[in-house]
Amino acid sequence: MTANRASAPHPTPYRIGRVRTVARVLAIVSCVPYVGLKAAWMAGSRVGIPDGSPLRDGGALLVVGNGVTVLMDACVVVLALLLTRPWGLRVPAWLLVVPMWVASGLLLPVMTAYPLQMAVRLLGGSGGGTGGGGDPFLDPWVFGVVYGGFIIQGITLGTLFVLYAKERWGHLWQGRLRDLPETPASPVLRVTAVAAALVALAPGLAHLFWAAGWTSGLSEGLVAERTSDFYVVEAVNALFVAVAVAGALLLAFRRGGRLPLRVPLVPVWAGSAQVACWGGWLSLAALVGAGDVSDRPTTAMVLIYAVQMLVGTLIALPVAHLLAERAAAPKTSGTRA
Numbered sequence: 001m002t003a004n005r006a007s008a009p010h011p012t013p014y015r016i017g018r019v020r021t022v023a024r025v026l027a028i029v030s031c032v033p034y035v036g037l038k039a040a041w042m043a044g045s046r047v048g049i050p051d052g053s054p055l056r057d058g059g060a061l062l063v064v065g066n067g068v069t070v071l072m073d074a075c076v077v078v079l080a081l082l083l084t085r086p087w088g089l090r091v092p093a094w095l096l097v098v099p100m101w102v103a104s105g106l107l108l109p110v111m112t113a114y115p116l117q118m119a120v121r122l123l124g125g126s127g128g129g130t131g132g133g134g135d136p137f138l139d140p141w142v143f144g145v146v147y148g149g150f151i152i153q154g155i156t157l158g159t160l161f162v163l164y165a166k167e168r169w170g171h172l173w174q175g176r177l178r179d180l181p182e183t184p185a186s187p188v189l190r191v192t193a194v195a196a197a198l199v200a201l202a203p204g205l206a207h208l209f210w211a212a213g214w215t216s217g218l219s220e221g222l223v224a225e226r227t228s229d230f231y232v233v234e235a236v237n238a239l240f241v242a243v244a245v246a247g248a249l250l251l252a253f254r255r256g257g258r259l260p261l262r263v264p265l266v267p268v269w270a271g272s273a274q275v276a277c278w279g280g281w282l283s284l285a286a287l288v289g290a291g292d293v294s295d296r297p298t299t300a301m302v303l304i305y306a307v308q309m310l311v312g313t314l315i316a317l318p319v320a321h322l323l324a325e326r327a328a329a330p331k332t333s334g335t336r337a
Contacts, residue, residue, distance in 0.1 A: 020084050020160060027080040027156035030149040031073050037142065038066045038073075048142040054295075055137065061288060072106075075099060076153050083160040089168065093327075100161050101269070101316070105277025107154035108270055113236045114147045117229045125228030172326045173265055177250070178257030183325055186252075189318040193252035196314040197245045203275070203308045204245075206300075207238035217304070221295035237278070241311065244271025248315045251322075268319050276312020279305045 016024075040047055041055075042063050049055050055062060079099060082088035088096070121127050127140075180186075206217065211234035215223045222230070247267030250256060256263075283305040286297040297305075 016084050020163060023156040023159045024080045024084045027153055027160070028077050030152035030156070031076050033145045033149050034073050035070055037146070038070045042066045042070075048139045050139055053137055065288065076103070076157065079103065079157055080160060083157075083164045088164070093169075097320075100157070101273045102277050103157060104154075104270060105273035105275075105312070106281060107150055107157075108240070108274045109233070109236060109278050110147050110150045111154045113233050114143075114151065116236065117232045120228045120232055125232075127227055127229055169323075169327065172323050173260075173262040175261050176257060177254045177259050177261055177264070180254060180261065183322075185318060185321050185325055189322060190252045192314050192318045193245075193248040196248055196311050199307060199314065200241050200245050200275075200311045203279070203304045203311065204238055204241035206304050207234045207241065211235040211238060217298055217300035219295060219298050219301065237274075240271050240274040240278075241308070242271075243267045244275050244312065244315050247271055248319070251319065265319070268315060272312040272316040272319075274312075275308050276316065279308025279312065283309065 037048060041049070046056060079096075082091060082096060117125075117127070209216070210218065211231050213231075244267065247264045248271075250259075251264040251268060282297075283302065286302050286305065
């Protein structure tokens with residue numbers, strides 16, 4: 001018994017490198033300020049909410065909204081663990097990819113727009129932080145704490161996901177664009193890429209015009225309180241629409257055939273996620289929005305948000321199908337990561 005027990009092989013312990021360990025800790029810790037603030041507000045505290053803010057009159061709707069966003073931030077903790085624990089390797093692909101795609105779509109606008117807003121303010125731009133009618137929305141320090149946490153979450157989750165995906169699915173984006181074989185999904189990808197490009201003209205041009213100072217389609221309250229922050233956000237929204245469409249067309253029509261396959265996949269992932277998920281978030285905010293009538297999104301704004309969701313979905317689904325086809329195809333010696 002002793003000899004058999006001593007000779008039995010021991011399973012190799014699951015280990016992760018220092019980079020993943022640090023990224024996991026930072027991702028989890030970065031959730032604390034946001035969750036702490038939300039929990040305090042749900043408990044009745046008004047820390048960080050100045051007098052006159054519409055958030056002080058949110059009532060039950062504000063409590064529900066805070067609860068939902070706390071659960072969303074808790075998903076960051078789950079994802080950080082999933083990407084760094086052995087059980088995460090057994091999770092079905094869609095159960096990881098879909099939440100990561102949504103997280104990318106919600107975090108990327110903050111990661112890009114907020115630093116740009118700060119840079120523009122340093123150059124003399126006017127900041128935001130107001131609600132309807134010019135009332136203060138939140139104390140300035142709240143934006144720094146919350147958005148700073150979101151940026152850390154985006155960087156750390158992105159790092160963990162790239163390392164995880166490279167190990168599990170790295171063979172899917174090996175090779176060059178010209179090496180992609182024609183499959184039954186190829187015509188569908190081309191059709192949807194063209195359709196997405198045409199439909200994207202509406203939100204792309206709308207955000208571009210709003211960034212340039214046009215007011216058509218905007219609510220009265222938003223027109224009255226526009227600052228440099230608003231123009232930066234609209235410019236970033238227009239940029240992501242262009243990035244998503246460019247990546248989809250590049251992938252669908254194999255332009256730049258010598259390019260590595262991962263080159264168009266990056267803008268497709270980032271662009272489709274931002275366009276679809278941020279559009280969905282703004283649509284949800286419009287549906288449950290409170291405050292003065294002049295501050296609520298106009299019909300044109302709601303339509304733009306809805307079209308954004310359509311564009312992002314049109315781009316993401318056929319590309320996901322393409323990658324699923326490659327995953328199901330037999331691997332060759334030249335396709336290993």
